[in-house]
Amino acid sequence: MQHDVELLILGGGCAGLSLAMRLAQLGHRAPATLILEQRPRYQNDRTWCFWGGEATPFAQTAQHQWPAVKVRNARQTLCIDCARTPYRMLAAERFYAVAQTALRDVPQLRLLMDTPVLSEPQFHGGRWHLQTLAGQVTAAMVVDTRPVRMPAPGGALLWQSFYGYEIDCSQAVFDPECADLMDFLPANPERVAFIYVLPISKTRALVEFTVFGVAPLAADDLAAELNAAIAQRVNGADFTVLRTESGMLPMGLDHQNSGLAGLELAYVQVGVSAGAARPATGYAFQRIQRWAAHCAQAIAGGRLPIGHTPDPALLRQMDRIFLNLIRRQPELAPQLFMTLFARADSQKVIRFLSDCGSLVDYASIVLALPAKPFLQQLFSAASSGQGMPAGS
Numbered sequence: 517m518q519h520d521v522e523l524l525i526l527g528g529g530c531a532g533l534s535l536a537m538r539l540a541q542l543g544h545r546a547p548a549t550l551i552l553e554q555r556p557r558y559q560n561d562r563t564w565c566f567w568g569g570e571a572t573p574f575a576q577t578a579q580h581q582w583p584a585v586k587v588r589n590a591r592q593t594l595c596i597d598c599a600r601t602p603y604r605m606l607a608a609e610r611f612y613a614v615a616q617t618a619l620r621d622v623p624q625l626r627l628l629m630d631t632p633v634l635s636e637p638q639f640h641g642g643r644w645h646l647q648t649l650a651g652q653v654t655a656a657m658v659v660d661t662r663p664v665r666m667p668a669p670g671g672a673l674l675w676q677s678f679y680g681y682e683i684d685c686s687q688a689v690f691d692p693e694c695a696d697l698m699d700f701l702p703a704n705p706e707r708v709a710f711i712y713v714l715p716i717s718k719t720r721a722l723v724e725f726t727v728f729g730v731a732p733l734a735a736d737d738l739a740a741e742l743n744a745a746i747a748q749r750v751n752g753a754d755f756t757v758l759r760t761e762s763g764m765l766p767m768g769l770d771h772q773n774s775g776l777a778g779l780e781l782a783y784v785q786v787g788v789s790a791g792a793a794r795p796a797t798g799y800a801f802q803r804i805q806r807w808a809a810h811c812a813q814a815i816a817g818g819r820l821p822i823g824h825t826p827d828p829a830l831l832r833q834m835d836r837i838f839l840n841l842i843r844r845q846p847e848l849a850p851q852l853f854m855t856l857f858a859r860a861d862s863q864k865v866i867r868f869l870s871d872c873g874s875l876v877d878y879a880s881i882v883l884a885l886p887a888k889p890f891l892q893q894l895f896s897a898a899s900s901g902q903g904m905p906a907g908s
């Protein structure tokens with residue numbers, strides 16, 4: 517079967533569906549769009565967490581929200597009030613369901629499941645051509661959200677690897693009013709490791725073990741420490757594992773997104789392996805929502821689809837300096853995070869982490885952190901002639 521459309525979206529995950537939902541809001545003005553997704557069906561394969569007030573997209577759809585989060589290590593626990601911008605959790609199954617419902621009402625937008633892309637797109641005759649399991653497709657514009665490359669050492673300054681179980685426990689062991697954002701394991705010269713706990717009720721929580729390190733780690737590499745963390749949390753009570761989730765997210769991509777073609781050929785690569793994730797945190801969900809709104813606006817205005825907007829230079833530099841420091845001296849990271857949350861105003865830290873910071877917020881972050889390790893890091897980078905990596 518042959519499909520000829522104006523816009524082709526490769527991959528119906530977070531970025532692909534977020535753009536499609538924005539286009540659906542255009543109603544009959546939406547361009548003829550095909551979204552190709554290789555999965556036969558959606559599953560509850562992840563949870564997206566983000567900070568945000570009521571104006572945040574998906575605020576109403578969130579499964580749970582926390583007015584406070586904790587950051588802790590063996591010696592100290594900091595409780596951070598975030599009631600003004602609660603930490604929200606959106607189950608992927610809800611997101612996929614909302615997206616599918618939105619697309620159903622707009623005949624110009626078609627989502628084809630179980631339809632992997634079989635050949636790389638070729639540009640000739642003024643259009644893109646590619647082969648899929650559902651036949652030949654041609655399109656004027658392509659937004660490609662497929663992962664550009666597999667996670668591998670060297671692809672990013674650091675990798676954030678995590679593995680988690682959503683568990684249902686036979687006893688009330690969790691506090692659904694407060695999430696554990698980072699519960700650090702003891703400082704380690706090889707990696708930064710912490711437990712992340714998202715309690716949905718007194719008996720149910722998603723518990724994840726997370727590592728920041730130079731190489732990505734598979735779920736199997738993290739399983740033993742995840743099991744140990746859960747055993748400690750449930751304090752001997754029985755529990756059932758309802759589902760699992762895992763990921764390997766780049767923190768500071770070390771390649772420029774060359775792209776198959778260029779904007780002049782109406783082809784953009786987006787998504788987590790093409791710059792969607794915030795380098796210092798790996799958070800991508802809200803950034804993808806902002807990109808989707810801008811990209812849909814461009815398309816609605818008769819312009820070409822756009823990729824992710826680079827972060828402001830100052831933010832990029834701050835993230836690079838921070839990532840380079842914890843890449844070289846991961847043992848410093850737990851105390852750096854503790855110090856940041858202890859000294860800086862929590863609203864400023866949250867705005868900084870969610871890309872909504874002002875210059876004043878950036879200044880507060882810098883002033884809250886101990887200067888010495890950062891100066892040493894800058895000095896050693898300068899004296900080894902490294903400077904900042906390309907793209908910083």
Ligand SMILES: Cc1cc2nc3c(=O)[nH]c(=O)nc-3n(C[C@H](O)[C@H](O)[C@H](O)COP(=O)(O)OP(=O)(O)OC[C@H]3O[C@@H](n4cnc5c(N)ncnc54)[C@H](O)[C@@H]3O)c2cc1C
Pocket residue numbers: 526527528529530531532552553554555561562563564565566631632633634661662663761762763764765786787788789792798799800801802804
């Ligand atoms: C388990 C997990 C939890 C996360 N939690 C958070 C969080 O709490 N907060 C946050 O901000 N970020 C989070 N992230 C990071 C980020 O938000 C997600 O990775 C997000 O899904 C990235 O969106 P994407 O569109 O780039 O990739 P995906 O959502 O993975 O979408 C890519 C899509 O392309 C499809 N595809 C791939 N190859 C082909 C092909 N050849 N043909 C057709 N389709 C193809 C895939 O099946 C997939 O559906 C998390 C990531 C993971 C993995």
